[in-house]
Amino acid sequence: MDRNVPQTTPRAPRVLALALAFTAMLTASASFAGSAAAQSFPDVRNIRPSVTLLVDSSGSMERMPACTCTTTSCSECLPDCTAGDQNRWAILLEAFTGTFDTWSCTENDRSGYVGEFDHGYFIPHYEAPVGISTQQSNGVLDSYLERIQFSLMTFDGVATLSNQAALVPSSAWTGGFVTQSQSALGMYSYGDYKPFTFPGCATTYALDNGARNETTDAGTIIAGNLVSMGDNSADHLLINANVQDSLLNARPYGPTPIAGMLDDFRFYLNNHPDQVPVTFAGGSGDLYSGCRDHYAVLISDGYPNADMRGLPYQCDTPGYDCPYDLPQDIAADLCSASGGECTGEIDGMFVVGFNVSDPAASTELDAIAAAGGTTTAYYATDRATLVAALSAAFDAAAPGATSRTVPAFASSASVSSTTAKYQFNTGFIVGDDTIDRPWSGIIERRRFTCSGLTVVQETIDDAENDRFHIVLNNRVAPRNLYTVVPTAGNENSWLTNDADADIPLGRVPGIALGTPTQENLDIVVLETSNGGGTVPFAALNAADITDADDVLDWVYARGGADADRLANRLGDLYHSSPQVVDAPTLDRSDEAFNLFRRIGNVLARPTVLYVGTNDGILHAFATEAHDVDAACAASREDATACDHDSYDSSNEIEAGEELWGFVPPMVLDRLKDATTAHQWTVDGTPIVKDVYYARELGATPTATEYHTVLVSGLRNGGSGVFALDVTDPATQASGSSDGDHSFAPPKFLWQFTDANMGPTYGNPAIAQVLVDESGTLVSRAVAIIPGGLGTPTGAASAALTGDQLPDSISGVPAPRLQRRDHDTVGRSLYVVDIATGRLLAEFDSTTLTAPMVGAAAAFPGGVGQIADRAFMTDADGVIWRLDLSDSDPANWSVEAFHDIFHDKGWDVGEPAYNKPIISVDDNGNVVVIQATGDIDILDGVAENRVVSLTENLTFDTDGAVTAVGGTLNWELDLAPGEQVTGPLELFDSRVYFGSFVSISAATDACAFGESKIWGVDYINDDGGGGPGPGLEST
Secondary structure (H helix, E strand, O other): OOOOOOEOOOOOOOOOOHHHHHHHHOOOOOOOOOOOEEEEOOOOOOOOOEEEEEEOOOHHHHOOOOOOOOOOOOHHHOOOHHHOOOOHHHHHHHHHHOOEOOOOOEEEOOOOOOOOOOOOOOOOEEEOOEOOEOEOOOOHHHHOOOOOEEEEEEEEOOOOOOOOOOOEEHHHOOHHHHHHHOOHHHOOEOOOOEEEOOOOOOOOEEEOOEEEOOEOOOOOEOOOOOEOOOOOOOOHHHHHHHHHHHHHHOOOOOOOOHHHHHHHHHHHHHHOOOOOEOOOOOOOOEOOOOOOOEEEEEEEOOOOOOOOOOOOOOOOOOOOOOOOOOHHHHHHHHHOEEOOEEOOOOOEEEEEEEOOOOHHHHHHHHHHHHHOOOOOOEEEOOHHHHHHHHHHHHHHHOOOEEOOOOOEEEEOOOOOOOOOEEEEEEEEEOOOOOOOOOOEEEEEEEEEEEEOOEEEEOOOOHHHOOEHHHHHHOOOOOOOEEEEOOOOOOOOOOEEOOHHHHOOOOOOHHHHHOOOOEOOOOEEEOOOHHHOOOOOHHHHOOOOHHHHHHHHHHHHOOOOOOHHHHOOOOOOOOOOOOEEEOOOOOOOOOHHHHHHOOOHHHHOOOOEEEEEEOOOEEEEEEOOOEOHHHHHHHHOOOOOOOOOOOOOOOOOEOOOOEEEEEEOHHHHHHHHHHOOOOOOOOOOOOEEEEEEOEEEOOOOOOOOOEEEEEEEEOHHHOOOEEEEEOOOOOOEOOOOOOOOOOEOOOEEEEEEOOOOOOOOOOOOEEEEEEEEEOOEEEEEEEEEEEOOOOOEEEEEOOOOOHHHOOOOOOOOOOOOOOOEEEOOOOOOEEEEEOOOOOEEEEEOOOOOOOOOOOOOEEEOOOOOOEOOEEEEEOOOOEEEEEEOOOOOHHHOEEEEEEEOOOOOOOOOOOOEOOOOEEEEOOOOOEEEEEEOEOOOOOOOOOOOEEEEEEEEEEEOOOOOEEEEEEEEEEEEEOOOOOEEOOOOEEEOOEEEEEEEEEOOEOOEOOOOEEEEEEEEEEEEEOOOOOEEEOOOOO
8 A cells, every 4th residue: 555645544643742733734624534544524615606797887987976967968977187086987996906095097088099999989088097006905806816706897888880880780790790899899799799670670680789808809908808717727816917907907988788798798607618517528617617606796887778678779669679688687597596596507696786876777776686686786886885885795605604724722821720732723704795794703712631541622612711702702891902103104114113222233234225114113002082092093094083983993893883893893814823822931042041931921921822803903812811920929930030010910811811902004094994895904824933132142141132022914914014022912001900901012013015015925934143233243033024925927937047946956856947927026035123123135026036925934943043044935836045144134145946846837836825844854954845735725726746855055165055956855746626725744754734635527526625634754755756654554
């Protein structure tokens, strides 16, 4: 039997302690078998629904909202660009693609669109500042990036050809005419042309309107084009970007051919290769066609027309034929309702009426929604209500409880009344189709106790405060929420505190890389002046202080918030995995650390769970009941005084109690949007480590050098990272009374962002590095920050050279000479001083070839150890090596270390979000182990790998490194669609990890998924290129 691949025979676990750790390998609620064992579990893929956006791009979208035409030209309803007006189309763009940081528009009379469908159209086009102003990532397409497979249709408003009469006999619709109909003259018609007849005329005519095609006959992308959801191997980031680009470049024009669009949508479902079932192995189609839900969302501002009904043609007169069925009849056909549910080609058609003032139009839109299985239409009048309506529809399309986080583990403290092991599981529940229903978070504590030699998993019990979200819901004491308030307009900037004055950064060349936008900032209470705070209403993107107080009521989930928020105080935990930090109990080789851990407030601090939620808060929760007096007294060591006067000692801290929450300044202006629809905010996983800020080599150790520091990116929440000093997480707030559960905030260190930074997917690494400060060698704590998510262009990169390729060394596989091309955003890497927030080093797209989405791992990485290198993986599956060995940051360098997909095509690489394992072999050589995969996309067919590499260095005669590469120890090819679902774990020279794969036939991937646990040798292969066995068969 081959023990290197998953087997169906269960394995005996090597170590009992690994039993809990294994659960960190998988998402959702799957159970586990033994090593390398396969077993069927509930399907945790959350197969993404296909949602087609049917967007009204008629000419009336150029008009202002809430304006009724009083003249034939309706010029009174056109926007005034000099006044900063936003028309309906601009509002729709911001709802879907995000608000423009600086709004402006340009009136274009369309006289320059010669040869285009809208040349000379009587309504001007008002161009949004696309490519001029940056946009925030707060559109619904951003919010549902990983949860829904979007496709897009906009109107084709030309029934025949723009240079032809409105009536063209069907006999004229031959090859040449049809081709022209699919060109600019016909507004790039999609689907089939349709014949029709009407009273008083014996001729049969034809037309083709509805939706635009994907491309021209020549393959050129057109503005407002159809964007399909892509096949099973499509890059969801690229598809989402294409949908946004199509909307941003579209020009509203013409009538409102809803019937034609719905008919074209039906054609799309039945004919497009992305939508139809796969009929033979390797054929086109959707492998998940039989189990993927399909929805449509129609957005319109008016009454359906352009279908020849009504005057003057009246094709709906008995005895005559209309080109299209009524919109509601098409919706009913697609839904095929039975028993109150859609059983046909779609699972529902949502309708959103936007600035609809005509009662007849509302009646029609309601009828379409009812026929499409969604009862009635939503209605919106501005961006906030449009976002809320769209979000309600999307939540109904992709409902349920989900987890995409890794559990955390902890032991009860030595002074706890209970001896237990804890596992903390987190997740979220999507809101339903109700407007303003928030997504809510879940934190569950599972307790494991011992009964003799038997491990007992205790029942989750609210009486034991095992569900922290319930504890928060039941909280009576006011919450302790804090933030940082910079000067107006600087909320999304590079900010620092005043540590530079206390722990100055000496003469280091790297500080010339820039200075923070604002310094000397500290944490304040999250309140406006009405609540005794200093948060200005403008920082919250609020209209006035009353509006700001309403936003903060929602954030706090207190009196003024709506009932749904009051019942769900914890926001959703989508990607932020919990991190547990306890009081350090063991000495290390660094005497300064040993002195630090004996400080009274460090000895007596509770064990804290840190996690971020998408209501804008980084939380600090107590993991168990904690009596400060008892902890302090029991922990006293030697003659060190246990100074606990700053603690609230009249009441013990409760299990699951929220000690405090921190709202990063970068998300302040997102909070208002979050009150009505899901927004990404604090979505990253916090990284916590004990470090000393700065120490000269050979200096006498002191107890106050060390600090417990938390650094967190925002992941989908934004392009930034923030840092806090959480050494003392439960100090009683100044001016508070014992028993009121009022805890002081942590210390704000900094917030960092950069124009080249994307959403910070890759977790930072915290490390000590050696820096020459004016001739003195100083070890400083730094954060190594990957640049984040970017957008692929869909093309191959230029030929790669220099540090973009691993060095040519014997035993190092030759890399791909081309990889995917990406925009410059995310193709960056930063090293930031922990104490001061100053930038020591930056690397950009001149070297880095893909967005740096993988978490960083420094080596050596132990507490107090000085790191000289770090590794991380980009979006294309290339591992990069950061050289930190020189004491001058100007001489630090980054280069490609290994191309995981070295033998594949330029467009095959996959990302690795989790950090690599860094270890050493018997000779002290560095070993790097990495796995690729994207656990947000568990319904794909991408091919992923796990690799083990040994660092291969070449030296010159003086001992300087001249070449760096990774000798391949082994590589494991996972099955199509299979991927590792959590961090790799190294124990006793073996690597353990979980994977997930669909059990699928060649034409159908709808069978429930399968989870596996792997155990392999960390460095030795099996003689055939794969990993050596990790566990023995039983």
